[in-house]
Every structure is written in C-alpha cells, then in structure tokens.
Amino acid sequence: MLIKEKVEQAKNLLKEFDIDCWLTFARETQINGDPALAFLVEADLTWHSSFVITKTEAHAVVGEYDRLTVAELGVYNSVTGFVKGFKEPLQKLLKELNPEKIAVNYSVGSEICDGLTYGMFLTLQNVLSEIEFENRLVSAEKIVSALRERKSKTEIESMRDAIRNTEDIFDLVSKYITPGITEKEIASFMKKEVEKRKLDFAWEEKVCPAVFTGPENAGAHYAPTGRAVEKGHILNMDFGVKVNGYCSDMQRTFYILRDGEKVPPAAVQKGFNVIVEAIEKAKQGIKPGEIGESIDKIARTTITSHGYDEYPFGLGHQAGRFSHDGTALLGPAWEKYAKKPFQKLEAGMVFTIEPRLTVPDHGVVSIEEMIIITETGSEWLTNPQKNIILV
C-alpha cells in the first residue's frame, strides 16, 4: 500500500537528514489540501489534523469522526480523536516526543512543499508557544521534496500504466485527424477515450489535451479552439492521464501533408530534427548529481545554435501525483524558478523533457518525453518520438 510505503520512506528520510520530527498540519482538506497529505492519509479531513512522523514512529491527532478512517490504515502508532479541540492532544504528543526541530510544510521556492497556509502557521505557532516550542519550527522542504521525488516501485508502475494509455490514445487520434477537423473535435475524441478507459485527466480537463494546429495558434495552456486543421499545418498536442493518482504528461507533433507532398517541407523537418536532437542531448546529460540548469542549457543552446528562438519556459519538470510535481527542475536561472534549477538530480526522479520551437508559416514543433533517473543516467519511460507523425 502506497501510504505504508511512503510513511516508512518518510521515517528513513528523517534519519538521512537527521531531523527528528515532521509535522503535517491541515484542516478542511477538501478546501485547502496540503499536497503532502496524499502520502499520509487516504481521506479528506475536516478539523485541524496533525500527522507527526519521527525517525521511528508515526502519530496522528484528528477529529473524532476521522479517527477510525486514519486508524484503519495501520501505519500510525497512535491515532487520537478529539471533539472540542486539537490543542491539548497535540501539545501532549509533542511534549512526549520533545523534538529539537519540528519540520513543517512551507517553502518559498517549491509549491509542492508549501501546503501549510499562513493562518495555520499562525495557529501552530500559538499552540507551540504555550509549550515553549515555538522556536523549533523549520521548513520540511527537504523531506517533502525527497518523499515526492524519489518514486517507489508502486508509484513507477502507476506512471508506466498512465504513459502506455497516453501513447495508445495518441495512436488512435493520429488516425482520426484529417484536414477540416477542429482542435475542439480532436480534444473531444481523446476525452471520450479517457472516459471509456475510466482514467482521470492528468490536469485541468479544459486544457487536457491541449491541441494547437498551424501558425498563430493560441499558444501553450490555452483551451482547444474551433480552428480547423489545414494542409501544411504542424499540429501539436499536450496530453496526459492519471492512473491510481499518478500522471503522464506528453506532447507529440504531427504534420498535415499538402497535396502532392510525400514528406514535410525541409523547414518543418529541420525544426523537428532539432527538437529530437535537443531532447536526446539533454537526456544524455542527465544523471544523479547534475543540476537542472545545466541540462536545460544543453537543450536551449542546441535550439539557438540552429538559429531558433529559445523556448520561454523550463525544459522539463518532474511528474508524479500532479503533472507538475517535485522541486528540482530542468530550467534556466530565472526569478520565477527560484532555486529549483540548482537542486541536485537524484535517482528515482521522473522528469519530462519538452523543448519547443516555431516553424514560421507552419506551426509549433513540440515534443514532451518522460524519463526516470537511474544510478548512472536515465531511462526512457515513454517511447520517444523520432519521426513526425504524418497525416
């Protein structure tokens, strides 16, 4: 079971980083759910809920009505239920454990480690100050990052399953695309396939898939439009599904042959080849100990050295329970990425690689592959696109 696996992993991470207590503190989790909760409990929680992990133990303090659901997971040494307030049982538990540092889920640089709201931080500080523990709070970024990023066997299996389904659906839609059909119709065909297979969408359904045909299309993150596929268009799609809560995230590039064409025009083929080359070179650079900024630079300079504009985002992100997951990023040293491009790559991380470039008058070439970092380098999780899909 995932939760058992991840709670054990968390205890080991506390040993590795020598932090003696990790506290996840949340309330009404259907409204403001800390993303770390997915590894600690399987249900939404109503009242102020505390999950306390140490190097050797796990404890929970939750509303009485959530007690049984948490206790049945069988991973907590104690599950305390309260009716009127969480303060007393939490203070009692922490006093017994008496940790030097209490790591909580906040981070300036990593949204995935930043589930604690400011109001809950103030609440916690107040509760801890009554037992003179208020100076023990530290950021749990290292713990939460590693817990999310170092994927377990179960997690990888779910992701492989999601990827296989995504590839199947790309295959099916490649036979459906034809001149005259709109971006919306293509998206609708794919959505029906997702529903038929009882999968979840990897991100907001409105833009999953995102479909872009031809020059001057709307650009990334924009919902499919009524724009029709035309001969001579490059068409690209961004699409992913979720299996057991784990995501795929892939892009594929298509070209719609004009009358008399057997192969794409040289400019289109050149753009495609440059993207494939950029992905391949970036992948070769990936191994534990490297940083994402260097990997991004490999792909970025491959593209600019062929005379194209650089892509206006990072080369690749991690994937997991969210399509954008994890802290370390294959990205440039831009303000909005903070320290993410400088975090060391580790075995077990799953990354996308997704450079793009524009071929004037035809459209956008964009491929997104997924890889997993191994002890010595990386392995493809996707079957990488090596040929432009011809329609």
Next chain:
Amino acid sequence: MLIKEKVEQAKNLLKEFDIDCWLTFARETQINGDPALAFLVEADLTWHSSFVITKTEAHAVVGEYDRLTVAELGVYNSVTGFVKGFKEPLQKLLKELNPEKIAVNYSVGSEICDGLTYGMFLTLQNVLSEIEFENRLVSAEKIVSALRERKSKTEIESMRDAIRNTEDIFDLVSKYITPGITEKEIASFMKKEVEKRKLDFAWEEKVCPAVFTGPENAGAHYAPTGRAVEKGHILNMDFGVKVNGYCSDMQRTFYILRDGEKVPPAAVQKGFNVIVEAIEKAKQGIKPGEIGESIDKIARTTITSHGYDEYPFGLGHQAGRFSHDGTALLGPAWEKYAKKPFQKLEAGMVFTIEPRLTVPDHGVVSIEEMIIITETGSEWLTNPQKNIILV
C-alpha cells in the same frame, strides 16, 4: 457570468469595508489552489499569479501563457503577462495603485479565507519590502467571507438545482432499499444515478453518499460498509451533489419495518420527532444579526431536554462551492470552531441544519436541511423531511 458578478461584488465589498486593495496571490493552483480563485478566474494557473482588486478596478499579473485565458474573461482592466518573473510587474502595479492596506487571504479562524500559503506569504513580504509596502498587509477575511457567503442569484439557482437532484435521488433510493441490501450497494445505486445525470459529487466520492444502517454503525465521515440493512434498523444517509460547482448537502432518515409493524416503534418515532422539532425551532431563530452560537443552542437544548445526548459537532455549516463553506457557523463555543459561532448572520447565507441523536438498539436519527437567510428570517431550500421514510 459568475466571475463578472463576483468581481463586481468584491469591488463593492471593498467600498463597504473601506479597504482599498485586495490581493489574491497563488502559484501552481492545481497543487495549492486558493479557494478564492474560483471567483477570480476560470482556469488553473501555473506561475506566481496576482489578482488585485480595488474599489473601482481589477488587475491581474500572470504567467505569459495564462494571460490570454485571463484577459478573455473581460473583467480585468489590465492583464500583464510575464516570462521570467512576476516581481517587477507586480511591484509596478502596486506602486501605481499605492494602497494604504493590502488585504491578503489568510485567517486563523476561517479555512475558506486562508488560501495563502506560508511560503507565498514570505515571498510576498519580501517583494513588498523592496518597495517599502511590507507593513501594509492585512487579513482579507472580511472580504473573502462576505464574497463567499452572500450568494448571488446565479449561485442560488445552481444550489436549488443541486438540491432538486439530491431529493430526486433520495426518492429513487427509498424504493430500492430493502432488508439484506448492504450500505455499499445503496451507495453504489446512488452513485450510478449521479453519473447518469452527469452531476459531480458534493464531497469526496468515497463518503458521498455516507450510509449508516442500524445500531453500532461506523458513525459520520466513514465510508459505506458491507453491513446489511435489517428489519428494525434506522438508516440514515448524508448525500449531496454539485451543479455548476455549487453543492447540496442533505441527510434523510429511514426506518425498516419489522414483520407486523405498520409504524416505527415509539422510541424511534420519538427520536425522529425530536430532531424535526429541533430543526424547526432552530430555523425559527435564524435571522440577520443573530449569531450561530444561539441557534445551535436552541437545537442542542431541544435535544438534551428530551433526555438525549447532545450531538458532538456544530448544528449547521454554510454550503456553496464546497459542502462546508463560509466562515459563520451554527455551532457551540468550542476551541476548534474559534470565532465562527459568533459571526453575525447575514441575508444571502445558505446554511445546513443537521442535528442528530441515537435511538438505542435501532440506530441514528439524522436529518439535514438547507435554508437561505432572508432580510427578515429564512426560507427552506430543501423540502424538509417531516415523516420518517418507511421501508
């Protein structure tokens, strides 16, 4: 359109409370989505995104790839897209507006107003300190509360639609329940009906509906079990659906007649009558200006005066985009409810009323109705249950 309606309402609330700027600040909103965003934008956002509302204007600073989606809403006076960082455009905008106070979404007492994470608070404080605005931050609790709680016409229509569907499904399932059938089977019948109607579940699907049959059932918040309905059981259900993002939340009580019984035993009927009486009396007390603590007390003492134990939670909560929504609560003065029971009731708020009691050897009687507060009192949104449903 909802967003147009709510952004206008927000400007008016800023006038009413004399606050000159409300800032919602979020990133990767599929991971940590501020619940206030639903009133400001229709899509998930990737990078640090700022929505700045004043008494007369609305502005947004978002990642370049989200710019078009936000601009097309047609409610923002300016939408600035950035590629490398949000800091400069946000600082520029705030310096131009030069507000005395900047209200941001944090709250100790109200989770629905507490969407700003601690990491994002620190980020914002840092960005503001560079322009010497760091002492202008205040809590937006009043604004966010009122915006969520004072329902617009569109919002009420969606909720009425959700309630009508919930009542229909309760009717259908009442003909399906029979001795021998399990809680799980009942839940599965209702879930199919939700899917057939293409509705969403009002809360976590695992416990929507929650179904409890007989004495010693698992208690609230617990998933349906393999426990079978038996003659002599009281059965209760907690169920709601979502229409256009707005929730219903209702409970109904059933009794399974024993051989030879035409009516429930006196103890069951008495328990049921007390719950109906408690709801009716509480509803009569509800009007603008009252506080939830007094309303809870009316129902609580009705129940204890008949010799039953008091229910171990608040009498009722608001509903809206979440089944538990809003700040003001019909609840007792318990630590976990903080100041919520003492906030004044206002016209336009939608509340549940949901007392419960146990009838020994039979089960739990629990009814949950929904009302909307009017200028002079309240109106039923549900068709209130006045008779125990006999199976």
